[in-house]
Amino acid sequence: MSAPSSPSTSQTRPPARSLWRRRRTWFLVGGGGLGAAAVVVLLGIWWRSPTPEAAIALRQSDFAELRWQSRFAMDAATRQRARFLYALAIAPDQPQAALQALQGLERSYPLLGPYILKLRAQVQTQLGQDPRETWRQLLNTYPESPVQAEAVLALGQWDLAPATIQRWPRYPASNELARQLAKRQPAEAKRWLLQIAQFGRYRFDIDAVLSELQALPNLTARDRQQIADAYWQRDDYATAADLYARSPQTDETLYRQARSLDLTSQPEVARTLYQQLLQRFPQSPERERALVHLVRLDPANRDRYLQLLERQFALSLPEALGLAAATEPRYRPILLQRFPASPEAAALRWQQAWQQAEAGNLPQAIALVTQTRDRSPTIEAAAQAGFWLGRWQTQLGQTDAAQAAWQWVLQQHPDSYYAWRSAAALGWPVGDFSQVQAQQPAWPQAQSPQALPAGSAVLKELYALGQTEDAWRLWQQEGPSRDPSPSDRFISALLEASISRYDRAASLLKGLPIDSPLRQRSDFVSTLYPVVFKEEITAATQRDRLNPLLVLGLIRQESRFLPGATSVVGARGLMQLMPETAAEVAAELGLQQYDLGDPQTNIQLGSRYLRNVLDYWREDSLFAIASYNAGPGNVENWVRRFGRRDRDRWLEQIPFPETRDYVEKVLSNYWNYLRQSDRSLEQRLQQLDR
Incomplete structure (x- = not known):
C-alpha cells in the first residue's frame, strides 16, 4: 500500500492551523458570545463530506493533520479515513503505533475492511508478530472480497487456492496462486499456467510463463490457441502465427493467423489464408477485415472484394477504396465523390493539394485543403489542412484569412503538432524550430487528483485515498474483460x-x-503526458544546455517512459539508444562502465547525443530530432534535396513516413508539455473559444 511520507519528530505536534481550530472552537462555543452562528462556522470548518473529493483532499494533509482528524473530526467518515491514512503514514517508522491506530477500524470502516486487515497483517509481520489470525479473520469476515486471494496466498492454504482462482480469475493474487500451484503440482502445471496465459497477461514474468507452456508435452490444439491469444495480445505476431497454425481452425484463429503473417512481411501466405476465411466462413464478422486486407494484397480481384464490402460491410468501404486509390488512380474519383468526408478522401485531397502548391497553383491548393477542413473538421488531417491553408493564404497576401485559419487549428485540434506550428505562426511565445533550445520553461505543476468517473464504491475509495496499487488490483477483477466503455478505458488508463x-x-x-x-478532465492531459524522471532530466539538460520539456517529449515518443524498453533493432532504455551509439557517447563522457537499463545513465547518454546533433545542426531542433531518429547522414541528404529555407515544407517532404511521423509526435509532445508548463497558453486557447 502507498502511504503519505513518514513524519519527523517535529511533525508529531498538530500544525498551528489545527491548534487554532481547537482554540477557536472552545472560544466560540465555550464563551457563548456568538451563539448559533459560531456553531455554523465551526461545522463549516470541521465538517468534511464523505465524498471521494473529500478523501482526495484529506490524503494531501500532513501527518499532524491526519492524526488530529482521526480523533476529532466531526463526521465519522473523515475520522475513519484519517485513521487509515495515519496508520499508513507511520507504519514504516512507528509500526506499533500504526497497529494501535488500526485496532478495530475494520468494524467502523467496513468499506475498506479487507484492506485494513491486510495492512494490519503486514504491520504485524514487520513487527515480527504472527499475522495468521488476522489473515484468517479476513477470510472469515469478507467472503465477497477478492482480497481473500491475498489471504489464501499469505496463509499458504493451497486447498483453498483452486476455488479462489475460479472465483476471482483476473485478480493478481489469484494468478500468483496459479503460479505457485504450477510449481507445487507439476502434474497440473499446464492447467495453472494456462490460467495465467488467459488472465495474467499483465505480469512481468508472462514471457517466462508462455515459454514454459510451450515446452510442456501433450499440448492440445485448444491449449495452443490460448497461448497464441496471449502472444497476439502482446504483439508477438511471429510466435502467434505459428501457434494459430496448430490451433482449432475457427474464423477468429484463421483471421489472426493471416493477420499475424501479414504483419510479419509474409503477404502471399496471408493472402491465401484471408481467401480461405472467405470461403470457409461465409457468415463470419472476421470477413470484414479480411476483405479490406485483400483489397490491398490481391489487386487482380479488387473489384469483387469492394462489391462484397459494399453489400455486407459498407462502413469499411471508404478504407478499402483508400487502399485501392493509393495504387490505382481509377478509384480516386469514386472515393472523393462517394465518401468526401472520410479520412481516406482527406488524405487523397492532401496529396492533390500539395501537388498543386508545388506547381504554383495556390488557389487550387487552398480550395482542396478548405474542403478537408470543412467536410472533416474532427479528423487529424484537418489540422494539417488548416495549417497549410494559413501558410498558402499568407503567400497570397490574405493575412486576415490566414490568421483565422491558424486560430481554427488551435480551437479544433489544440493537442496537435499543427497547433504548435499555428501558435508559432500567430506569434505566440512557443518557440520555433531554431528557438526551442533557447527557451527554459518551468516544469509543469502537479495536478490535483480527481475522483474516478465510475467503478464500485471500494474502487473509488481506494483511488481517492491514494491506494492506487490496490485500486489497480481490484480493477483487474472488477473491470470489463471485453468491449470496455469510454469510462472503463479512462479508468484503466488512470490506474495503469x-x-x-x-x-x-x-x-x-x-x-x-x-x-x-x-x-x-485535467487528469486526461496529465495522464497522457506524464511528468516523470524529473530529477534525471533536469540534471542532464542543465549539463547539456537542453530544453527539459523537449527531452521529456522525446522520451515519451521513444520509450513511453519504460526504462527496460528494447526495440526490435536493439535500441535500449528511455531514449532508445543503440549500443554502439551509447558506447561512443559514454567514451565522450568518460564512462567506462554503464548500464543502459539505469534511467539516470540512459538519460545522461541520450541527452548528450541530442546535444551533439543539435551542435551539428546549429541548434535547429527540426533537423536534430530527425537525425535522432533517422541518422545525420539521411538528414544531410534530405537537406541537399529539399533545402533548409522552409522548415515546414522540408518536414512534409521527408521520404521516410516513420521519421516524418516521429518528428511531428516529438514536437507535439513538447507543445503539450509546454501547455502544462505555461498556463497563459491555455488562457489564450480559451479566449479563442469565446
Missing part, C-alpha cells in the same frame, strides 16, 4: 499510469472518442 505503465495508459486514452467529455 498510477503504477508507472505509461505506455498502456497512452494506448487506452488514444482510443477515447474525440468528443468524449472525459478529454476535458
Whole structure:
C-alpha cells in the first residue's frame, strides 16, 4: 500500500492551523458570545463530506493533520479515513503505533475492511508478530472480497487456492496462486499456467510463463490457441502465427493467423489464408477485415472484394477504396465523390493539394485543403489542412484569412503538432524550430487528483485515498474483460499510469472518442503526458544546455517512459539508444562502465547525443530530432534535396513516413508539455473559444 511520507519528530505536534481550530472552537462555543452562528462556522470548518473529493483532499494533509482528524473530526467518515491514512503514514517508522491506530477500524470502516486487515497483517509481520489470525479473520469476515486471494496466498492454504482462482480469475493474487500451484503440482502445471496465459497477461514474468507452456508435452490444439491469444495480445505476431497454425481452425484463429503473417512481411501466405476465411466462413464478422486486407494484397480481384464490402460491410468501404486509390488512380474519383468526408478522401485531397502548391497553383491548393477542413473538421488531417491553408493564404497576401485559419487549428485540434506550428505562426511565445533550445520553461505543476468517473464504491475509495496499487488490483477483477466503455478505458488508463505503465495508459486514452467529455478532465492531459524522471532530466539538460520539456517529449515518443524498453533493432532504455551509439557517447563522457537499463545513465547518454546533433545542426531542433531518429547522414541528404529555407515544407517532404511521423509526435509532445508548463497558453486557447 502507498502511504503519505513518514513524519519527523517535529511533525508529531498538530500544525498551528489545527491548534487554532481547537482554540477557536472552545472560544466560540465555550464563551457563548456568538451563539448559533459560531456553531455554523465551526461545522463549516470541521465538517468534511464523505465524498471521494473529500478523501482526495484529506490524503494531501500532513501527518499532524491526519492524526488530529482521526480523533476529532466531526463526521465519522473523515475520522475513519484519517485513521487509515495515519496508520499508513507511520507504519514504516512507528509500526506499533500504526497497529494501535488500526485496532478495530475494520468494524467502523467496513468499506475498506479487507484492506485494513491486510495492512494490519503486514504491520504485524514487520513487527515480527504472527499475522495468521488476522489473515484468517479476513477470510472469515469478507467472503465477497477478492482480497481473500491475498489471504489464501499469505496463509499458504493451497486447498483453498483452486476455488479462489475460479472465483476471482483476473485478480493478481489469484494468478500468483496459479503460479505457485504450477510449481507445487507439476502434474497440473499446464492447467495453472494456462490460467495465467488467459488472465495474467499483465505480469512481468508472462514471457517466462508462455515459454514454459510451450515446452510442456501433450499440448492440445485448444491449449495452443490460448497461448497464441496471449502472444497476439502482446504483439508477438511471429510466435502467434505459428501457434494459430496448430490451433482449432475457427474464423477468429484463421483471421489472426493471416493477420499475424501479414504483419510479419509474409503477404502471399496471408493472402491465401484471408481467401480461405472467405470461403470457409461465409457468415463470419472476421470477413470484414479480411476483405479490406485483400483489397490491398490481391489487386487482380479488387473489384469483387469492394462489391462484397459494399453489400455486407459498407462502413469499411471508404478504407478499402483508400487502399485501392493509393495504387490505382481509377478509384480516386469514386472515393472523393462517394465518401468526401472520410479520412481516406482527406488524405487523397492532401496529396492533390500539395501537388498543386508545388506547381504554383495556390488557389487550387487552398480550395482542396478548405474542403478537408470543412467536410472533416474532427479528423487529424484537418489540422494539417488548416495549417497549410494559413501558410498558402499568407503567400497570397490574405493575412486576415490566414490568421483565422491558424486560430481554427488551435480551437479544433489544440493537442496537435499543427497547433504548435499555428501558435508559432500567430506569434505566440512557443518557440520555433531554431528557438526551442533557447527557451527554459518551468516544469509543469502537479495536478490535483480527481475522483474516478465510475467503478464500485471500494474502487473509488481506494483511488481517492491514494491506494492506487490496490485500486489497480481490484480493477483487474472488477473491470470489463471485453468491449470496455469510454469510462472503463479512462479508468484503466488512470490506474495503469498510477503504477508507472505509461505506455498502456497512452494506448487506452488514444482510443477515447474525440468528443468524449472525459478529454476535458485535467487528469486526461496529465495522464497522457506524464511528468516523470524529473530529477534525471533536469540534471542532464542543465549539463547539456537542453530544453527539459523537449527531452521529456522525446522520451515519451521513444520509450513511453519504460526504462527496460528494447526495440526490435536493439535500441535500449528511455531514449532508445543503440549500443554502439551509447558506447561512443559514454567514451565522450568518460564512462567506462554503464548500464543502459539505469534511467539516470540512459538519460545522461541520450541527452548528450541530442546535444551533439543539435551542435551539428546549429541548434535547429527540426533537423536534430530527425537525425535522432533517422541518422545525420539521411538528414544531410534530405537537406541537399529539399533545402533548409522552409522548415515546414522540408518536414512534409521527408521520404521516410516513420521519421516524418516521429518528428511531428516529438514536437507535439513538447507543445503539450509546454501547455502544462505555461498556463497563459491555455488562457489564450480559451479566449479563442469565446
